[in-house]
Amino acid sequence: MKEFLKYTLAAILGFFVSSVIIFFISLILFGAMLSAGQKPAVIRKNSVLKLDLNQTIPDRSSNNPFENFDPLNFEFTTPAGLNDILKNIEKAKHDDNIRGIYIELGPLSPGFATLEEIRNALIDFRESGKFIVSYSDELISHAAYYLATVSDKIYLSPITEFQFYGLRSEIMFYKNALEKLGVEVQVIRHGKFKSAVEPFIQEQMSEASREQIMTYMGAIWDYLVKGIEEERNIPADVLNRIADNLEIQNADDALRLGLIDGLKYEDELLDELLNLSDLSETQSVRFVNMSKYTGVEVKKEKPVDNKIAVVYALGDIGMDLTGGATGMKPGKIAKAIREARADSSVKAIVLRVNSHGGSVIGSEAIWREVKVSSEVKPVVASMGNVAASGGYYILAPATRVLANPVTITGSIGVFGIIPNAQELLTRKIGVTFDVVKTNEHADFGSFYRPLKPTEREYLQAGIEENYEEFVQYVADGRDMEVEKVKEIAEGRVWSGINAMDIHLIDGFGGLNEAIDLAAELAGIEAWDIKELPAQPDPMEQLLKSLTGEVSMRLIKKELGGAARHYVNLQQILSMDRIQARLPYFIELY
Known part of the structure; x- marks a missing residue:
């Protein structure tokens, strides 16, 4: 029995010591990779800056390099925030190594105001004479399309789904569910439009709520349509007719109606980008993602105190x-x-x-x-x-x-x-x-x-x-x-x-x-x-990543788009x- 306890305790101690050693070795390795990731980026000639809209775009870039760490390539691919995207577009305008910008479109929308800021930056970028090409091979939303209209060319894969239906706002109401559960939501408010509580006490929108939604949503839609009209030279009434009559069944319809410039498979798109970049067919397009380009330093003429x-x-x-x-x-x-x-x-x-x-x-x-x-x-x-x-x-x-x-x-x-x-x-x-x-x-x-x-x-x-x-x-x-x-x-x-x-x-x-x-x-x-x-x-960010943030990522992975309802519920429960x-x-x- 004594020998058994001795070997058991030795095994436990050995496991504990080895875990501590492995943990600190991991920290050293991550630290080394982090240092490598913080080195100034080197951009080759004839490169193409890539803007990926298939991801969230926060207002500010995170300095947490472990958010989207790629263990296969040992690369840190933290999404660039709006602040860095705007800086990068301005840098690329004057960077002789950047020949143009490629926008990868998709169904996600980082928010209309975020898209508007990027769109305005791209309009300014066009003054450099460099190209802007947009492409989607899966699905494109009207929000992504609005941004894409400032491109020189918009291409879709022949099988891409083009969603151009207009805007909608959906509100989920919990009143009946809460009544079945036996929960009463007691509400005190000021303001006939302060309808934050309506989902808990009604089965549908009040007329005041419906009125305000239609006012701001209609103003936003009209603004988007006007922007598309100016860039694509398609009258606003035609665009609204296309949306109302569901005239875009497929990518061919989008091309026929003049909303895009062509249909291309990915290999055909890459050939065009090679041509625009003055590279030969035997070479590959030199894409530079936003995160990497953020590391490109801009030389200043003289120090600034202000x-x-x-x-x-x-x-x-x-x-x-x-x-x-x-x-x-x-x-x-x-x-x-x-x-x-x-x-x-x-x-x-x-x-x-x-x-x-x-x-x-x-x-x-x-x-x-x-x-x-x-x-x-x-x-x-x-x-x-x-x-x-x-x-x-x-x-x-x-x-x-x-x-x-x-x-x-x-x-x-x-x-x-x-x-x-x-x-x-x-x-x-x-x-x-x-x-x-x-x-x-x-x-x-x-x-x-x-x-x-x-x-x-x-x-x-x-x-x-x-x-x-x-x-x-x-x-x-x-x-x-x-x-x-x-x-x-x-x-x-x-x-x-x-x-x-x-x-x-x-x-x-x-x-x-x-x-x-x-x-x-x-x-x-x-x-x-x-x-x-x-x-x-960043090391503090690592420790956070090993604790609470991991659970949130698992929830998002399991629930997908429905994870936002979980987050919303958490916010409601934590309200004062x-x-x-x-x-x-x-x-x-």
Whole structure:
């Protein structure tokens, strides 16, 4: 027995020691590969910059090299963010080694505002005289097609599916399901358009909700059609007829109707790219992906002392204890803004916002820092795909506000939501609760009983107070009368086009235009960019990848497109009581 225990303990100890050694060796190997990946990229002559739209495009590139590590080729292929894509397109315009840009189209859409910024950068790139070619061999959506229309040539495989049906917005309603489960969603809100709670208390959209969706969605569709009309010389009424009558059954129809320039298999496309790149048939196209091209350094004529800080406020606004990997931590963003304000070399701040909103408490923390900073130096707000409700709240005090015509914004309203699961727990499951309390409302907010009338009144008073404060902040920041703000508030959602008409923004433009405007307001002609908040160290990212983030990737792998419902549910469960949030999780198809 003694010998058995001795050998067992030795085996356990040996396993533990070997695991530790393997772990540290792995860290050393990853560190070495990371160092190799951080070396400046070398681009051969006659190369083609590749823009892949079959992946998500965040506003900011991650410095986590392990997100999409390729173990077969030992390459780090972290997707480039919008910030680096815009820089890369500008670099490629002046890079003699880049002959043109190849866009790989697909069904995914990173968001209309993101596509608009890339599209505008490509229009500027065309001035170099270099080619732009777009291609899809599977499926192309109307969003991807809108971007592709700035290309010199658009090609599809003969079997590619072309979806050109118009836009739609779908909302899932849970009222009947919750009733069957025995869960009541208790709602307190201000704003007839603040329909965030409708999926929990109704079976279909209210007329107010339907009206606002059609307003902003119609404005966005008209803008997309106008852009296609200008590039392809196809009248808007013809494009709408094509969509209404489902005239595109296949790629041949798209070619016949003039929406594309030709049908090619992949080998034929590669032959054309070889020809455009001045390479022989025996050679291969020298593709350079966006991630690699980000490593190409641009030589500066002389050192620059002035900086413009770009602060990224991305994701749903939580409280610091609830903001997860996909959310925004207000304390972190507020600290970044303070850092930019205190840095004397930073002459202006660009606040990049891509958020549906969230916690009023979290929004207030960021709003305060933006307000104080705008009194010291120029603060330009740049809206991404969405900057609404709490996302608008935090940028209201900015010196200037820019958005894209297809940005979703507005939603100036507040709501509260508390579930009551008494029937589910008591009648259907058989779980009962008893409570001992020192005061009448000590169990206020408990999920196992309904709200009392006095408690509902208390919450409603808080909602009204937050709403009035929100409206006042907008009035102060936009130099508008309170009554004028209330006319466009009530939780109503607007497109960027609508927002310009009602003075919620100062002009159209993306991240690049916001940076240029910030420099103009600061009176500087040359500057470097300082991106904030500082991203975690890559090794820290590795440790995160080995823990919580792995589970999220597994969920996405198993659930596919349905994973967004899981994420949405997580966000709902982590909400604090009072929210400044978009009416629903908006997705336009």
